[in-house]
Amino acid sequence: MKKIVLALVLILVGAGSSAPAAAEPRSDIVRVWNEFALAAVRATRATDADAARTYAMLNVAVYDAVNGLTGPARAHALIPGPGPRGADPQAAAVAAAHAVLVRLDPDRTAGYDTRLQADLAGLRPGHRRDAGVRWGREVADRVVASRADDGSAPVRSQPAGSGPGIFRAEWSGVQYRDVRPFAVADPAVYVPGPPPALDSLDYAAAFAEVALLGDAAIPAPDKLAIFQFWSVPAGTVQPAGEWVKIALARSHGLPLPASARLMALLTMTLADTTVATVGTKFTYRHWRPATAIREADTDGNPWTRPNPDWASRAGSIGGSPEYPSGHSSYSGAAAAVLAGFFCTDDVRFTHTTDTAPGGQARTYPSFSAAAAEAGRSRVFGGQHFEFSNQAGSAIGHDVATEVLATRLLKRTGPTHHGACPL
Template sequence: MRKTWIVVALSLVGGFAGAQAPVDIDSVRVWNGFALDAVRVTRATDADAARMYAMVNVAMYDAVNGLAGARARTAALVPGPGPRNADPQAAAAAAAHEVLIALDPARAATYDARLAADLARLTRPQSGAAWGRHVGQAVVSVRTNDGSTPVESQPAGEGPGVFRAAWSGTQYRHVQPFAVADPGRYIPAGPPALTSVPYAAALAEVAILGDAARPDPDLLATYQYWSLPAGSDQPPGEWLRIGLEVATARHLPLAEQTRLTALLSMGLADTTVATVGTKYQYRHWRPTTAIRETTDPTWSARAGSVGGTPEYTSGHSSYSGAGAAVLAGYFCDDAVAFTHVTDSAPGGAARSYPGFSAAASEAGRSRVYGGQHFEFSNQAGLSTGRGVAAEVLATRLLVRHGPTHVGACPR
């Protein structure tokens, strides 16, 4: 009898030793990585980038949330429920795949191969993958006529205070929002009058801090770190990456990863609508034009360019305000320290921040250091982003039962 128990015990030990840990295909990080790369390779605009990120992450969230049963939260776009006992990892991967093959068909073969490899690692992925495909296709269908195409432009303006060049992408002022009810409510009051003291003060500041003729390696490095031009992941992508890095450091489970990235990317995408609407409405001139026509005809911006869209407000600032506020609200703590390297960081050098708002503040000020924006435009942009983020956190992806918030922080 004793020998029998020993054999049983040894068998159990051997079984536990040979047991494999659950497979984690890291869907959220991997498929966001593909989206970030797609933006870089296609040299997408910040507006197009934000839309892609939101579609990918809304699809992954709804695919995973639809399999949560009684624990499901409110849907972002596609309500559940999905099939019982389906694999949420397969669902997330398949949902993201459907969005990316629709938005970036040139790299469809790469996405197909990765999805096949991901699903091959899972034990029973079929029903989860089918559900994910359904969700991804539904997201693409709903957003196909969201107003992001055809491309529209605003013609060049003339006269004091007016942006002088034609610029494209103005259709985004009317794009269907992902999360907020009316992005127009976040369009701020206009810039200060050209004859006002606040305008004169802002003009004097940028004329010094943003002057290419005044070498300052620290100011230049800060501008470059946050510049994120075409060919980068764009400002919305940088805040998405920050969120992904913090989520990884905190070992968030899949459902929470998808909720975080959906909230974040929806907030960033809806900030686009308010920002483009503001630029279109006020059509304010850039510092280079203002300074050359009023005080110094030889002045040039530290950034090396005038800027391709109207000055008011700063899009980098509005995206940073939104990104930082969503992250602080999700974690219910702004003071989450992190270290990060942006796509445009000089020499690939990392910077460390004591919290999200500190990074957003630096990102906004970088636009003044580059001679691209006035400080009042930075502050207005940060405020726009924070306003959009507050509505997203207050109203979207909430629990269905019991209190939805702890203070202003969603549960």
């Protein structure tokens, strides 16, 4: 029976965009409002941490609003049900999404209001719709209130450092190392041990690799294209947003409760991965390859050689400490959630990022293959060592493992504890 269910899910996921426009707007609700969130992140030039928090707040509110009216068959994310008997889950979902976004992004309220009215106009008027709207707004207000003191503000910075191995610039956003998690018990347990010692052979090997693969002076159009594809800096949807886009495409055809659950699992994981990633960066303050290569005569390693003129293929040093790679953390987390949710990693898909050169899509045989390329792109750009790619991927994977094993479980009967959450 499980194989039959999985096959049906994969058929639905693979249906892509060929479904007729007039199809019942079940998962379309989740897609449309997440696309609004993606647009808000682009418009506000949100940081990667703030972006991940926005996506999580939106999708937690939608999930809890829907879940509170459909049993609730599963555990809540932040706000417990039940909601009002007989209320419309679709009305609750759109009202919850709208209420979160107008609070987080008031400058675009007019557009959110227009979409809310259009969504509600497509539902049968009456008590069920009105009750759903009231419940969705209540859930959203409670989600926003619950995150008001989560530690994401005010913005704090770590001062510039000095000396061998230390990141040199001041960087902001370090308050996220103390942000209250959405789903995991303690993000600090995912802070790994330190990077390789500067005088070690492992460090020298990683140094040699990035000095070659990430060197702007060496033409490598394929490496440059991969870096650019996954670069997604401020003004884009950020790394977390690219995985939101991937998940939305894969969720096509799922019923509303399943689509809402997928996006809540994914975005809570991404937000909590931020906390462990920032905590690791803050703890070790590791220097970026550009500084390391230019000042290799100070690292005490007999196997490294300085190159004062070295420049990264990315064209910049990087705005935060090097260890670990945040792109790798987010990608490792998302790939693990998606593989867990769909009970397989081997889902072929095509994706176009906000920074894809020429808007050209890339195709991947699996979620993990895309995550691996995203991580390696940081080495190709000369912004990270490979050990930081590996550390970031491990952080994300481990956070995802806890979230899948402990959150949004069925209240009775078989749960999604373990490898397969269906």
